[in-house]
Amino acid sequence: MVGEIAWLILEAVLYPGLLFVVLMIIFTQWLYRKLSARIQFRRGPIHAGPFGILQPLADLIKLLSKEDVYNAYGLGKSPLIVISLAIGALVAITLTTPLAIKPLSSPFDSVVVLYLLVLTPFAIAYLAASNPNPYTSIGVARYLALLVAAEPPFVMSFLTPLIIASKYNGADYSVYATSEVSWRIWLENPLAMALATVASFIGLMAILMVKPFDTPEAESEIYWGLFTELGGPRLALGMFAKFTERIVYPLFFTLLFLAGAWPVGNTGLPSILVILAKYLAVFVVLTIIDNSMPRYRPDQAVEFLIKYLYPLAILALVAALLL
């Protein structure tokens, strides 16, 4: 028992926990900056480390070392505690994926995973709103409107593969068990899976504030919206949460909709490499979209999501239940 708990803590802190997530953030943010720079005919980071790969780490350390300043109307420690817990939640659910050496799973674990997954955007909104500024208020309002429009259909589309896997393969609404058979559910109910994949990807884009849904940040309209009033360690933790979202959300998308570790099994190094390769492909696609799309107006974004994403996600859910 003590050995198992020690192993679990080791996994949570090192791999696929906190250290792994931090290393992934450094790599993916470097990749994001390099790709964005290529698209915009720039060179991107080049100075810190080989090919500039340590630039995100240098930026993180710079922000963390600064004095913690917040405005006279702001809250002290509570936003820091909330955002730290949200990051902790996102890191904790990586232990339920096949990336973990001894993955945690249980019947209906998807309820806990979904709860922890959709918690972080609200923690980011709280961090932003706790340092008030007129531009921040507009950013937070835009973010909340986007979340109201995007999170329910994202959750519905997330449930679709779980329902199919539980119906035909006895997955018991477990994320890990579903990821083991996620290639097979494409054959069992291709219509529901196709609809859910599209809905989930669009929902993912909106929650991650990928263009055209980056209305809460909209630099050219409202400075930096959500992050306008944040600086130093607060900004570092806010960006940490945002970048962790960009790792964990696409990772679950890969596991449930892109057949997980298929064509290899769900255990061992090959499965980890296949999952990471698929995850990186999703991340690159998101980066290219983020750099090549214009931005919606906030009302256009909400209208699009409610008009098209909700029906798509509901159809996927109905197809999964009935077909």
Add this chain to the structure above:
Amino acid sequence: MFLDVYTYTALMAALTALLGLLVYLVFYWLFQEAAGRSEVEVDEVKRKIVFSGFIVDEPEFPSVTGLVKDIFSRAFRRGFKLVERTSRGLVLDWYLIGYLLMLTLLLVGVVAWLVK
């Protein structure tokens, strides 16, 4: 590790708390407190909101819920008005029903107390 649902939930909650604490300690406390306070500068604009170089003593903070409502009303003009009218009516109806229920309970309570 395949666990039962209660153990799994408790374990995930504990891991979230542990990792949250670790994030706070490593990425905030360690840099701000343990490694010595970073240089503290004091000037007249510190902790104030500054617009265009001027300190704004009482800045206006637009209501977040008002703004969310505004975004939805722009997205669905006709539908939003209908929902707003209906919900306002419903709220009034429910308020009235709740108020009458409370008065009835109060009356029943008084009568029961008197009869006793």
